[in-house]
Amino acid sequence: MSEIAVVREGSGPEVLLVHGGASPRTTWAGLDPLADRWTLTFVHRRGYPPSPPTERQDFEVDAVDLAPLLAGRPHVVAHSYGVLGTLIAAAAAPGRVRSLTLIEPPLNYLAPDDPEVARLERIGDAVLTQGMDTDPADLREFLRVAGAPIGDGPLPEAVLAGVQRAHGARPTSEARPRLDAIRAAGVPVLVASGDHTPALERICDALAEALDGERSVHPGAGHFVAAAPGFIDRLETFLRLNPGHRPQPQPVR
Template identity: 80%
Template sequence: MDDIAVVRTGSGPEVLLVHGGAGPRTTWGGLSALGERWTLAYVHRRGYPPSPAPRAGQDFEVDALDLAPLLAGRPHVVAHSYGTLGTLAAVAAAPGGVRSLTLIEPPLAFLVPDDPDVARLLRVGDAVLTHGMDSDPAELREFLRLAGAPVDDGPLPDAVIAGVRRAQGARLPGEARPALDHIRRARVPVLVASGDHAAAHERMCDALAIALGGERAVHPGAGHFVAAAPGFADRLDTFLRESET
């Protein structure tokens, strides 16, 4: 398979940025100032130009294969949403390949199996990833709002429709079972962050931080796109610097 694209800016130790359903510019715009201290390596997952299109739908197992060689230089890794699934699989296979791991609102419902809010988010998300624009209209808008899309009561923007179509047919997040114990045993420094906009995300992040023995951060103000929230860039910078020692 053709290699994915990685665009690097800044200088200093490398921070590999792995986006989720939105592209790198939308996901990581709030971190641009960190380029003064760090090399920001923007991964473009398959289906997000200039990377090639996936052969089938979005697939976190393919993401893991794409990310594996990018760990050779032992970067810090920051991943968001669906992008955390391939990231966790790649890091679990080679936990010595990262300096630190930051995970933002990962969709890991299996960590909180009896929570009704988590179960609903999983069900609605699965429906949208399976049926796309043919999903129940109310559930589609509910999921899009939770995913940070600019949605009101009017017609869906063209860019949002394109994103839904790109996501349709993706491997469902509920299939992911990353070997979290491998990461914890390797003592990888971990930060788990959320935006305090949905109970389901908060509970999954709480459970993941416990499972990995990681730090926990909550930064409201930007919904699902926590990297743009007030204070997050500074918090991440501090975590990265502490992980360098």
């Protein structure tokens, strides 16, 4: 496969930014001031120019693409669908990650008995498998959760393009990253959310517990938590407190 595109800005320790269903520019709005002190490496997942096109969004492919980008042991910040490939890549080589900041991932299996989480999984998988043929009410509910700028009228062209790009993607319900490998290696983890959807809050609570990670909540920007008040300060504090993670030695079996 041809390589994906990355764009680097700033100087200092590297922070690898992995977007989800929205573009890097939309996802990471608000983090620009960090470039004064950090090297921000913006990943463009397949299907997002200038990276190569793809017939199908797939978190397993994302993990393969991300693996070589961990060679410099960056801090990694990932959002939504982008968290899935990030966790797979990090679990395969936890010593190559200084820290993980994980924002509102669709890891619905972590809250198996929660009816609101189950509903979120159902409508999310419907959008990925059916695209614009998804029940209109379910489609709009999912788009609002995902932070799409929609009202009561026709969907904007940019939103339609996003739905079409997501159509046929590998369903998030198939993702089972090796969280135990990340926790066992002692990777510092921050799990962040925007306090706009109870189901996502409970998923993030469960993920933080599974990874023995820190937890933070930043209302004000919906799903695009990176733009929420206070997030950039919380993130930079977390990065500075974890400058040189090394994996914990594992017992010989």
